Structures are given as structure tokens and as C-alpha cells.
Amino acid sequence: MQRWLRLMMFFSLMLAGCEAEEQTHVEEVKEIEPTNYIQDPGDVVDMHGDITNLEKFYSFVDHVEQRKKDEIRVVSYTTEGAPMLHELIFDGEKIHSTYDSTRDGFGSGSIEETSCAGIAEVNTDGRTDYILEDCSNPEGKDLTILVVVEK
Structure with a gap:
């Protein structure tokens, strides 16, 4: 039984780590998204x-x-x-x-x-x-x- 609990905890931690990494990656992409270009009359x-x-x-x-x-x-x-x-x-x-x-x-x-x-x-x-x-x-x-x- 203890072995089963350890195995479940291990996989839970692995999943949590993957989710955190995926969220970080999404934030990085947002940082490099281009802003809308609005033409200035002086351009x-x-x-x-x-x-x-x-x-x-x-x-x-x-x-x-x-x-x-x-x-x-x-x-x-x-x-x-x-x-x-x-x-x-x-x-x-x-x-x-x-x-x-x-x-x-x-x-x-x-x-x-x-x-x-x-x-x-x-x-x-x-x-x-x-x-x-x-x-x-x-x-x-x-x-x-x-x-x-x-x-």
C-alpha cells in the first residue's frame, strides 16, 4: 500500500511540474507578442x-x-x-x-x-x-x- 501511495505522489508531482513549466512558456510567448502598430503622421x-x-x-x-x-x-x-x-x-x-x-x-x-x-x-x-x-x-x-x- 505504501508503495502505491509513493507512486501516486511521484506522478502527482510530475504532473504539477509539467503544468508549471507549460504556464511559464505561455508567459514567455506573451512577452514577445507584437503590439498593434498605429501609424504616426510623422512616420x-x-x-x-x-x-x-x-x-x-x-x-x-x-x-x-x-x-x-x-x-x-x-x-x-x-x-x-x-x-x-x-x-x-x-x-x-x-x-x-x-x-x-x-x-x-x-x-x-x-x-x-x-x-x-x-x-x-x-x-x-x-x-x-x-x-x-x-x-x-x-x-x-x-x-x-x-x-x-x-x-
């Missing part, structure tokens, strides 16, 4: 090449060159319509970049942060690519902020 929005507030982006690039503090958010949409948020904060010396792809159900769904020294403009075949340069952790990542195509 630079790239909807498949149609860019709004482009003058704000050019102003940000000028401020980086002049070493003036500034910040901006560039929002690019995927083919499926998911917003990809790229926040850039220039503190007068470095650009602090936060790229949030958590709303993209087909991509990595991550938040990537890095610090960069500046922005490079690359002109080719009727388009200009704006790319972060001299970053702390590029690791082969695409550091393109925005692509402007001449029309």
Missing part, C-alpha cells in the same frame, strides 16, 4: 516603393551629416501587408537602430538592435539605397534603411 512609410514623408527622411540624413540629434521611424510593408518598423535615433555621435519584424508572420519575427556610425547613399541604375554603415554587429544582416527609386 516615413514605404508602401512597395510609394514613400510618404520622404522629406522627413532626407532631413534625418542631413542631421546625421551635421551631427545634430534626431530620430525617425521608417515603416516598410511586406508583400503580405505586415509593417516592419525601423526606429533610428541619432544621439549626435551614433545611430541607434532598432528593426522590429515581429508582425511579419513569414519572416524571422525578431527585434534586432545595433549602433552605427552613419548612413551611406549608394546610387545605381535610377535608384538610391540608404544603408547603415560601420555598425557594431552587422553579422551579414541587410542594413538597408530605405530604397528611393527615381520616377
Whole structure:
């Protein structure tokens, strides 16, 4: 009889441990769920090449060159319509970049942060690519902020 009670207690404890672990996992998932994106009137929005507030982006690039503090958010949409948020904060010396792809159900769904020294403009075949340069952790990542195509 004692053996049976010990066995029952052992399985009860095992079940309780599994339930606690499962609850912890659910809480972790909730922490990384994306918040709803509400477009700000000041956002630079790239909807498949149609860019709004482009003058704000050019102003940000000028401020980086002049070493003036500034910040901006560039929002690019995927083919499926998911917003990809790229926040850039220039503190007068470095650009602090936060790229949030958590709303993209087909991509990595991550938040990537890095610090960069500046922005490079690359002109080719009727388009200009704006790319972060001299970053702390590029690791082969695409550091393109925005692509402007001449029309």
C-alpha cells in the first residue's frame, strides 16, 4: 500500500511540474507578442516603393551629416501587408537602430538592435539605397534603411 501511495505522489508531482513549466512558456510567448502598430503622421512609410514623408527622411540624413540629434521611424510593408518598423535615433555621435519584424508572420519575427556610425547613399541604375554603415554587429544582416527609386 505504501508503495502505491509513493507512486501516486511521484506522478502527482510530475504532473504539477509539467503544468508549471507549460504556464511559464505561455508567459514567455506573451512577452514577445507584437503590439498593434498605429501609424504616426510623422512616420516615413514605404508602401512597395510609394514613400510618404520622404522629406522627413532626407532631413534625418542631413542631421546625421551635421551631427545634430534626431530620430525617425521608417515603416516598410511586406508583400503580405505586415509593417516592419525601423526606429533610428541619432544621439549626435551614433545611430541607434532598432528593426522590429515581429508582425511579419513569414519572416524571422525578431527585434534586432545595433549602433552605427552613419548612413551611406549608394546610387545605381535610377535608384538610391540608404544603408547603415560601420555598425557594431552587422553579422551579414541587410542594413538597408530605405530604397528611393527615381520616377
